[in-house]
Amino acid sequence: MTAFVNQLPIGLSIGAVLLLVALGLTFTFGQMGVINMAHGEFIMAGAYTAFLIGDLVLALPAAFLVAGAMGLVLERAAVRHFYGRPLDTLLLTWGVSLVLQQLARDLFGAPNVQVPAPSWLAGGVGILPYNRLFIMALAVAGVVAVWLYLNRTALGRRTQAVVQNRRLAATSGIDTGRVDMLTFFVGSGLAGVAGVALTLIGPVGPGLGTYYIVDAFLVVVAGGLGQLRGAVLAAAGLGLLNSYAEFWSDASLAKVIVFAVIIAFLQVRPQGMFVLRSRVLT
Amino acid sequence: QPAAEAQEIKVGLLHSLSGTMAISEVTVRDAELLAIDEINRAGGVLGKKLVPVAEDGASDWPTFAEKATKLIRQDKVATVFGGWTSASRKAMLPVFERYKALLWYPVQYEGLESSPYIFYTGATTNQQIIPGLDYLKEQGKKKVFLVGSDYVFPRTANKIIKAYAAANGMEVLGEEYTPLGHTEYSTLVNKVVQARPDAVFNTLNGDSNVAFFKQLKSAGVTAETMPVLSVSVAEEEVTGIGVDNIAGHPVAWNYYQTTETPANEAFVKAYKAKYGATKVTSDPMEAGYNAVYLWAEAVKKAGTTEVEAVKKAAPGISLDRPEGKVTIDGENQHLYKTARIGIIQPDGLIKQVWDSGEPIKPDPYLKAYPWAAGLAAS
Amino acid sequence: MLELRDVRVEFDGYRALDGVDLTVPEGELRFLIGPNGAGKTTLIDVITGLTRPVAGSVRFAGHDLVGRKEHRIVRLGVGRTFQTSVVFEELTVLENLDLAAGFRSPLWTLARRRRGVSEAVAEALARTGLEELAERSAGVLSHGQRQWLEIGMLLAQRPRLLLLDEPVAGMSGDERERTGRLLTEIAADHTVIVVEHDMEFLRRHASTVTVLHEGKVLVEGSVEQVSADPRVQEVYLGRRPSDAAVGERT
Amino acid sequence: MLLSVNGLESGYGRARVLFGVSLEVEPGRLVCVMGRNGVGKTTLLNTVMGVLPATAGTVTFDGRDVTGLKPHERVRLGMGYVPQGHQCFPQLSVLGNLLVTVEAAKQPKEAVDEALDLFPALKPMLRRSAGHLSGGQQQQLAMARALVTRPRMLILDEPTEGIQPSIILEIEAAIERLHAAGLAVLLVEQYLDIALRLADRFVILDAGHVVRTGDAEELRRDDVRRLLAV
Amino acid sequence: MRDLIRRNLPFAAVAVVALVAAPLLLEPFRLGLLAKYLCYAIVALGIGLAWGKGGMLTLGQGVFFGLGGYAMAMYLKLTEAGPGGLPDFMVWSGVEELPALWAPFASPVLALGMAVLGPMALAVVLGTLVFRQRVRGAYFAILTQALAAALVILLVGQQGLTGGTNGMTNFFELFGRDLAEDSTQRGLYLVTAGVLGVLYLATRQLVNSRFGRLLVAVRDGEDRVRFLGYDPALVKTVTFAISAGMAGLAGALFVPVVGIISPALLGVVPSLELVVAVAVGGRHALAGAVLGAVVMGYAKTAFSEQFADGWLYLQGALFILVMTLAPKGIAGLLGRVRRARTA
Ligand SMILES: Nc1ncnc2c1ncn2[C@@H]1O[C@H](COP(=O)(O)OP(=O)(O)OP(=O)(O)O)[C@@H](O)[C@H]1O
Ligand SMILES: Nc1ncnc2c1ncn2[C@@H]1O[C@H](COP(=O)(O)OP(=O)(O)OP(=O)(O)O)[C@@H](O)[C@H]1O
Ligand SMILES: NC(N)=O
Ligand SMILES: [Mg+2]
C-alpha cells in the first residue's frame, strides 16, 4: 500500500523531469516548428557545463548560456535555411547531434563523468529526495518563466508573429532573423538547464541526450504543439502513467503502454491536448 | 612490399568506438594495443611485428558481424580480439565459425557456450556469479532482489541465481529488468526499498548503473543497510557513478587495479604511462590485454599463425598475468581464473575482500553444480 | 434542392450562425451577401462538412448532410471554391483539373497514367480560358489565375450544387463579366450559390439575393429590393446608397 | 522624390516576371498601379518591399538606396505594406497583431489607438484571435497594422478585395484622409472608379513592363482603358 | 517510342552494371555489402514514395523492415532446427516448447507472405487510426518514431520468443542451399537487385499515374483534397501500406544476405538513418531515394573502415553539407547540372 501511494509523488517527479527536458522544445519545436534532434545534445552540453563548473547553482545560468550559444550557432549556421521545412530540420539536426556526441566523446572521453551533488540536497521528505524536489521546483520555475516570456513580453509576441507568418512579420517591421536567433537561444538554453538538473539523477556522458530525446518529443506531441499548459499536463500525465505502469508491470512494458496510450489519446485529440484552431486550410 | 609484409602479422581489434558501448570498449581496445606494443618491443611474434587493424563495431551487433567478415576476408588478419556484449559475440560467432577464424572475447559473460573458434578470456558464470553468491551467503544475506538490464547476460545470470537460491536457502524477493540505457529508476528503487531485501544482485550494464546508484543513494539506501553486489561495474565506471554514490558496495570480478601481483604492477604502470596517470585499469581491460599475450604464446608454440595449429597449441598454456596465473582449458577454450570479491573504496579503487584462493576451472555449462541441472538444456 | 433549417454554429461560445433558414431550389443562381463576418463562408463550410453545426439540419437532394465527411458530401454532388484559393502548386493546371474530375472513378483505376484530356477537363479548360496555361504548374499562377483554376476545378467535378466564395475577388472587369455569364449558364441546370461583395456584379447577374447579418438571414429578394432595404444599406452598403455604386471596374 | 524605382527586375527562380520597371512616387502623392491578372503587380510591390530580391535595378526611398535592405529595415524607414490576401498573425489576438507591429516598428502605443479610430469595426474584437476573423475583418486589420508603423508611404495591394461595400467606402475615405494628411501611397487597385477618385498618377503594367504612366485625367481616356481590358 | 527508350536508358544502364558488372568485378565480401545496401534501397524506395511523394515522414520504417526480417529469420531458424527441434536461442533462454506463434513460419510460403503482408497489415491498422484522425506532419513522424522505440523494447523483452537483444543469427541454409557459399550469396545479390529493379519500375509507374498526382495533392493540401471528393486518409493508408510492404520484403531479403536480424536494426536510429539516406539522395525523385541508400550505405562502410575512430564526424558532416548545400539531395544536384547543360 505504501508502495502504491509512493508512486504518486514519484510519478509527478518523473513528470517534472519530462517537462524540464521538453520545455525547450516548446520553443524550438512548438514555436518555430523546428524538430531539433540536437536538443538532447544541448541537454548534454548543460550537463558537461555543470561538470566543468562543479557547482550546481552556478552551473544553471552558465549552462543556459552555453547551450543557448550552441543553439545560436546551429540556428545561424544551418537551421535558418530550413524555415518552412520542419521535417527537414529533423534530419539536419540529427546529423548535428551525431557530430556533437562524437565531439563530447573526444573532449571529455567516452566514460561518464561525475558532477558532485551539493550537500544541501542530501536527504529528502518522505519518498521524495531533495534532489527530486529541486528538479520539480526548477520545472515549475521554468514553466512560469516561459509563460511570462511568451505572453507578457514584446519578444514573446514577436516570436509568435514570426512563427505564424514569417513574410508578413518581416513586412511588419520585425527583424525575423533576430527573433529566430533569440527563440533558438532560449529554447536551447532551457535544454542546458535541464542538463544541469539531470546530473543529479543520471549519467553524464556523451549518450546523455539520446536517452531523453524521444520522450521529450512525445510530451510536446501529446500536449499540443506550442502549448505550454498542454506540455505541463502531458508531462504530468505521462509521468504518472509511467510510474504506475512500471509499478504494476516492468520498465519495458511501461514504455510500450505509454506509447499505446498516446496513440489512443491522439484518436480522441488528434492535435494533442490543446489545439489552436485556425481557419487556414492545409 | 611482399618482403615487408612477411615481416608483419595483422591482427584485428573489433570494439565499439562509437555508440553506447564505446564507454567500456574503448578502454579494452587500448589495453589490447598496449599488449601489442609490448610484444612488438620485445621482438614481435615469430620475429614479425604485430600490426593492429582496428574496426568500429559501433555498439551495433550486425556491424560487428560485418566488420568481422571484413577483417577476416579482406584484411586476412591472423586473429581478432573483440566484442563486449554477449549480443555482439553471438553476432560474430557464425562469421568466425564459417570462415574458420579465431576470436578472442575478453568479457565476463553468461556461459552456456563454447564455440571452437572463440577463446573466452573473461569469466564464465562459475568464476564470477557463483562466487558472488557464495559471498552473499557467507555474509548472511538471505533475501535478495535481482535488478538487471534486459538482455541475455542478466537474464541468464538471474536464472542461475534463482536456481542457486533455491538450493541454498536464499529467497529471491523480486526480479526486475530495464531496457539498456534506461535512466529513470525511481519506481524500481521504490519497489526494492519496499521489498526490504538483505542485498541486491545487480546485473545492470552501462549507463543505467549511474542512474540506479544515484537514485538509490538519494532514497537513503546505503551499503550497510542493503549492499548491492554488481558484476558489471568496474574501476572505470566508478568515476561516472560518483564514488560517493557507490563506495562500500561489493563487486565480483577476477581482477582489480589493486590486485597484488608483479605482473599487475607492471601492467598498471605501463598503462598509465601510455594513456595518462589518471586512468584506471579494470577486469575486462586486463582480460583483453591477456588475450593478446595468450594468443602470441600459442602462436609461438605452434610456430605459425595458422588457425587450426594455434587452436591445437593453445590448450594448457599457462601464464602469469596481472590477475595471477591463468591457464587455457582445452575442453572449452575458457580460462582457469581466480574469483575475487572487492569493495569499492572512497578513492574509487576496489579493495579485494575475498578470493577463491586458486584459479577455478571454467565450467560454462555448470556441469559440476547439481542444482544447475536443467539450466543448460543443450 | 438545398434546404437549411435553423442552423446554428458556435465557435468557443461565439455564434457565427444563429438560426439560419435557407431554401435554394434546383436551377437557381442565388447570391449571398452580407457584412464581413456575417457568416457567409461559415454557411458554405456547414453545407460542405468543414464545420459542424451545433444545431439544425442541412438537406440536399434528399440527403442529410450534417455529420457526413467532406469527401462524401462532394460525392453527393456538392462542390465549392474557397475564399482564399487553394490549388496544388506542384501539379500542372491540367493535372489539377484532372484530379477534380477523377473522384468518381474507383481508386485502383487511378493507378494508370492519364491519357489525353477527358471531356469534363477539356470543358473546364475552355470555360475558364486556362488552355494556354494547361501545362504550367499551378504554383506560378497569379492570384487571379488561381481564382480561375478554382472555378475550373469546381466545374470539372460536375457537381449538382456549386458553392462559390467570392469568385471574382481580384478579377479584372472583363473577367468578372465572363464569370458572371458562366455562372448564369451553369445555373440553367444546376443549383448555384455565390458569395460576393461586388454589388455591380450582382446587379448584372443576380436574380435572388439573400442577405446575411450577424448569423441570421436579414432579407431575401431581388437585387433592387435588397439594395433598397434600409437595414441592408445600414449594415452593408453604407449610408450613401448613391455613392455605393462602386461598380465600374478596370 | 520619396520612392523611385529604377529598372527593377525580379522573378521567381528562373522565371522572370518584372523586366526593368521604373516608377516614382513624390511625397504626399498617390500612385495607382494597374494591370490585368498576373502582369506582376504583386511581384513589383514585393520587390519594392524587399520580400523578393531584385535581380537588377534599384529601389530608392527618401534618397536612400534601399535595394539591399531587409523588409523590416524598410519598414523602419517608413514604408508600410499591406500585402494581398488579407494576411494576419492568425493565433495572435487582434490587439496582439497591432501591438507586435507597433513594437517592432518602435512606435509609441498611441499609434494603435489612431489606427483603430480609422477602423472602428475592429474595436469590439480586439481580444479575438485574428485567424478567426472573416476575410473582410482581416483586411481591415491588415490596414490598421500597416498604419501603426506610422509610415511615410503606404503600399497597398488590392486593399478592397473581399470587403463589404460600406467598408470599401470607409477604406477609400481612410486612404483619402491619409493621403490628404500628406501620406504617400502606392496602391494596386482593380476598382477603376476608386483609382479614378484617389490617384494622382497611375502606372499600367503589362507582362512585367510599364506600358503607360500618366495622371488621373488620362485614365479616363479610352486608349488607356483599353490597356486594362483582357 | 523514342521518348520511352530515352527515358529508360539510364535505368537500363544501371541495371546492366548492377546485374552483370558488379557480380563479376566485386569480391564476394564487397558484393555482400552491396546486396545489403540494395536491401536498404528497397526500404528507401518505400520512404521515397511515402515521404517524398506523400509527405508522410515515417521515422518507423525499421519496424516494417524488422517484421519482414523476423518473419524470414523465424523460417530459417525453424528449417535449421528441423521438425520438433528448437531454435538455438530458445534453448539458452530456457524455452522448452515451440511457441504457437512460431508454428506457421515453418512454411516458406507463409513466412514470406507474412514478411510482406504482416507489415502491410500493421501499416493499415496504424494508418487507419492516425490518418483518419488527421494526425500528420511532425505528429506522425514522432509517433512512428515512438513506435520504433516501443517495438524494440517489446522485442528485447520477449527474449524467449524473439532472441531478445541478440536477435537471431547463425543461419546455415536457405531453400536447401548453403548460405556460406559464395555462389549462394551471389544468387541472393542478384535476387535483391532484381527485386529492387522491379519495385523501382512499379513505383515509378505508380508515381506517374493519376494516383501519384493524387498523392502529391494530398501531401500539399490534404484538406483541399477532401473537397475534390477523395478520402485522403484512404490514399495515405494505401501508400503507407505499400511502403511498409516494401520494407518488409527488404527485411526478408536482408536476413539471408547479412545473416542476422536484431532489434538494433529496426530501432529509432536505423529508421532515421534510412530517412536521412533518402534525404541525401533526394526525396523528390525515386531514383534519388535509391541512390541515397546506396551512397550512404557505402559512405558509412568506407568512412568507418578508413577512420575507425572519428568516422561519425565524416558521416555527420557529409549529411549536414548535403542538406544545407543541396536541399534537394544528390538527385536535385544532378538535375541542376543536367538542366544547366541543356540550357
Ligand atoms: N474557426 C472559427 N473560430 C472562431 N470564430 C470563427 C471561426 N470561423 C469563423 N468565425 C467567426 O465567425 C464569423 C463569421 O465568419 P465568416 O467567415 O463566415 O464571415 P463571412 O461572412 O464569410 O465574412 P467575409 O465577407 O469577410 O468573408 C466571424 O466573426 C468570424 O470571426
Ligand atoms: N511564387 C511564384 N512562383 C512562380 N511564379 C509566380 C509566383 N507568384 C507569381 N508568379 C507569376 O508571376 C506573374 C506575376 O504574378 P503577380 O502575383 O505579381 O501578378 P499580379 O499582377 O499581382 O496579379 P493579380 O492581379 O492576379 O494579383 C504571374 O504570371 C505568375 O504566374
Ligand atoms: N557479457 C556481457 N556482459 O554482456
Ligand atoms: Mg467569407
Ligand SMILES: [Mg+2]
Ligand atoms: Mg496580385
